[in-house]
Amino acid sequence: MELRSVKYRIAKNYGFKALVMIFAFACVIPLLFILFFIVSKGITQINWHFLTRIPKPVGESGGGIANALVGSVLIVLMAVVIAIPIGILGGIYLSENKKGRLAYWSRLCTDVLQGVPSIVIGIVAYFWIVKPFGFSALSGSIALAIMMLPIVVRSTEETLKLLPSSLQEAGFALGMPFHRVIFKVIVPVGTSGILSGVMLAVARISGETAPLLFTALGNNYLSWNIFGTMHSLPKLIYDYSTSAYDEWKNLAWGASFVLLLWVLLLNLLTKLITRKWKVQL
Amino acid sequence: MESTIIKSRNFNASFGTNHVVKNVNIDIPRNKVIAVMGPSGCGKTTYLRCINRLHELIPGATSSGEMTINDENIYQMHPIFVRLKIGMVFQRPNPFPNLSIYDNVIAGYKLNGIKVPKAERDRIVEYSLTRVALWNEVKDSLNKKGSFLSGGQQQRLCIARAVAMEPEVLLFDEPTSALDPISTSTVEELFHELKTNYTLIIVTHNMQQAARVSDKTAFFYLGELVEYDETKIMFTNPKDSRTQNYITGRFS
């Protein structure tokens, strides 16, 4: 075995390691680029005015994203209210029924639902809710709730699966009925996992635009009516991003900054929760 | 005339702050079977893995002292060269699952990028499989993947894979602990044959195995090499009380 070929192999070894590292860290460059851009362009927009006024018509200066902000908050809140109970209970169902036909299909369908493109959910929601009842923030929330469900169900199921069965058995042995065992014993122990699943789902849908395009539509005025059209941060960004008017473009930057901040905050909190409140078994 | 192939002088090994091999001084003679025995956690496997420098692959693992093969310092050579001279057989048979039996035997050549003409490759495969008494059993299924082989056959395949590289030393890390008794005795028969061409160092927690197969035995306890002598002497008239206690089963 010649010395030279081993030297070559050793060089190749280091060469490929360097190549892998370069490519791996190169991924971060576009991300940093984007973050830097959004922050630098957006942060200058933030002021009280920005947060409390609605967009001014073309040509007038000033204006803000109040309607989009309020809209996003309301729509996401409603989606959360709809999706959390259904999602958590669905997750409980799956974790309690590891085998069985319905459980199998339910699990399969949860996975299928997770992969459905958001625009498809949007057009389906249009036919289910908008056609009969008209455009509304509520319809948007329902579409978003449908998107949230698989995430919440899955993370609830995974969290509860980790808990030892002895925990449940202890509850039963004390004569507790099933629902008490679930809500007083199991769920409290699995809170951190369930909570992080919810937060991740919220982070995900906060930025979704496609489902809202055909449901909540958008609204140039500040509205609190959940049965009517409503604006949202992603919709504002979408509308104004391609605008030729600097005023509107600036609003889009500001809105992007707010949205990004919100999403990053949620992700950070989720990480902290899972680290701090790790399930003590 | 007996000559020494592997020498250790003041050799130490640690995992981070955990000092598991303490000041080992040992001379391994050529073409003999050396058994390394001791209770769990005594450092024998760690010591073995230091000989072919697998120990340092674990993050945080360190070693110090002198370890030579043919008077060349193992820790000053590139690990590839060390491992070409010193082969290893592991506790659980680990043939490469995506390679055929034939390809498994010459896997060492393929991995090292050593180009060998087909006729030579065939010769190496036949030779290695014959030396581990597997040739007749698999010669008609060389192109099949080795998953149908029994545990003992898979382990012999791994020995053939190591032998194919023509090393000088073969290290065995508890090679039969995952095998049934019949496979174990087949593998043990090999040791006697293999020592004509190779030096064998076998870590085992099975005292009877050590007594059966080895020429010399080393006894490790709590990281130290407590005693090292001819196997006959170790088992009938050990000089250290700790060795005596281990052999008589006071602790295991």
Next chain:
Amino acid sequence: METTSVENSGVTRSDLPLRVINSTPEAIAKGKSRVKRSFRQIRTETVFRHTLTILGGLMVVLVLGIMLTLVVKSVPSIKALGIKYLWSSTWDPVHDIYGAAPFLVGTLVTSFLALIISIPFSLAVAIFLGEYYPKGWLPNFLKNAVELIAAVPSVIYGFWAVAVLVPIVRSLETHVGAQPIGNGILASSLILAVMVIPYAASLGRSMIQLTPSSLKEAAYGLGATRWEVIRRVILPYTKSGLFAGILLSLGRALGETMAVTMVIGNTSRMPTSIFDLGNTMASVIANEFVEADKPVYVSALMELGLVLFLVTVVINMIGKKIIDRFTND
């Protein structure tokens, strides 16, 4: 009443046999209410269990409902245009002519181009985190950064692409001699490539970490270098898992709407080069759904939605099957 030898010697209430304690009037009343409460709880329990089952079934109902809606709403289009809808290339809603080929081509080209661009990066991240540095602060930073890429909303990617990426592509086009528009297939593929990296990367990383160390040690023991172990042992072993990761990324790319819509140019013409403007199935729905007035128009768009749905579902299912088989081996 049973008497025990202990009874007469300073016996306290708790020493009495249960049958004695339980036959006092207070105890009997308490027992009766306890039984009543137990019956109530059993009823609640049954209701609860039924609720759970219903909600479990809800998932199935949702998916079936989505599929049904898509199919039913596509029927007018299928009836009117037939199967050649999928390969005709004229999309002219004004004259009621619909052909989906430009959008199928746009979707396939952007997704596969994005995949090809992103795979080396995803693979590098997977190898780096899975084999070279599974622990430590630097790999943690990379892992979080890559997860962050997946967390950024797609409309923000689109906005940034419009503001930054499109001008860059435009200047590239002037250098290459193509029409300097900026928008188009190339720009969409680029932003899509960035967005899709995390999926193959994180799945690839888990698969690589599953490689049994005994295999790696066998290879090291035979004298292989680290790269040789990666290339000849780890990668072949995780082949199917890595493929599943790529499928996951592909599924994501096919369904991505906002960022692509904002950048691809929204034209119904069949693209002939990567510098052309184009449209994907998702982006044409996003752009034209609200304005679609004729029933066949709407139905044609719904049919696109159906195709999107089927394709993404199938790809995700295949990927999941591969992973399940891999982790159970």
